[in-house]
Amino acid sequence: MNILNLIFIFCSSLVYILLYNVNRIINYPLINLCALEKCPFCYGTDLCDEFENGKFEFKISSFENVIANLFSVKNVYYAIYKNRSVVLKKLAHDYELDELDQFIHENYVGSRISNKDILEILYPKGDLIGNNYVVENFHLCTHKTAENFFQQIKWYEDPNEVIEQVWYTIKVNVEPLLLKILSSKVFPIPKYLGACGRIIVEENRGQMLSNFYYADWQIRTNISVQLLKAAEVFTEKHDLFRFYLTDISPDNIAVDANMTITFVDLENIIITNHLASGVQSIHHSVDMESDDGFAFSPNEICSHSLSDHNYYAICKLLLSESAPWPMVKGGFLHSPPVGILLQFPKLFELVELCVHPNAKINRFDAAKEITDILEKALQFLNT
């Protein structure tokens, strides 16, 4: 057998495997992903009829979607629902869900969850902190913040929601709760469409920011303006709370066909009230020069009425020339047109000042100046 025959057999096998798997996912009933039998320890049931009636189909319009749906390393699936592109999320790895199931089995089967149980996981006291099952990535700063948050999520007074669902969601990943709380248009987050069992559905907001690393400078500038504005929106624009995102990365930000950004992973977050302590004090994140990493202290953030954390994260992790590799090597604004450097010589100095502010300028002001310059740069490039 010559080499051409071997190549032919190899390619045919690949095509066969691919077609077999495409066929498999086309015919896969998506209701099977929902593990409905686990309810009421699940995210909800409002979309179950739609799943049962086959209204959701795996998206197979691109090779990437097929691969993502076949292997789904992150337990995220791409689907079509009412002609709309959506993502189905299990919100955790299977082993994490299994561990929590074991915990539920040992502690809660047969007994109802109470309001007290919910408050305890929202604001764990001393001895609970060592408990593995306390939500780690989600931090409500004070007891008052927890009570306010609790008031916002008491959907289970709605007969379609049960208290176990709210409890379970907090335990696994608060993302759907935040998507509901932040559902006004101001916040750059995906629209939450509902849940069935252990699956939530949200709109597909596009490709990851990391895919835009080589996009035109103009496109990256437009995106950077939105990133800096988002830092302000999450910090300032909710009536009750400030939201500090603690897992900002190019994989957790999506960009749609109109180049509009969305924060798609809201699992890691610190929430404070606007006037957490009654004392006006501003927290400035300390940049550890010696350390390439990104460190923050929830306690520090929580003990001030305002923190520059979101600005710090955007500048340090995405925009700065020294953004840690492999996140955004050289910063998202790398390789500017020469005309921009001549016209706006302070731009990159300000980006670095946003990471390491000094006595003359704080991060809030640096971010505002960068935004102004980037907006002017966009006008300049358009003329």
Ligand SMILES: Nc1ncnc2c1ncn2[C@@H]1O[C@H](COP(=O)(O)OP(=O)(O)O)[C@@H](O)[C@H]1O
């Ligand atoms: N609403 C969405 N729109 C488009 N892509 C999404 C959306 N939500 C998640 N993704 C994709 O799925 C990946 C994993 O989802 P994410 O919520 O970040 O889970 P994890 O907590 O495992 O990081 C993201 O990096 C992104 O590529």
Ligand SMILES: [Mg+2]
């Ligand atoms: Mg993520």
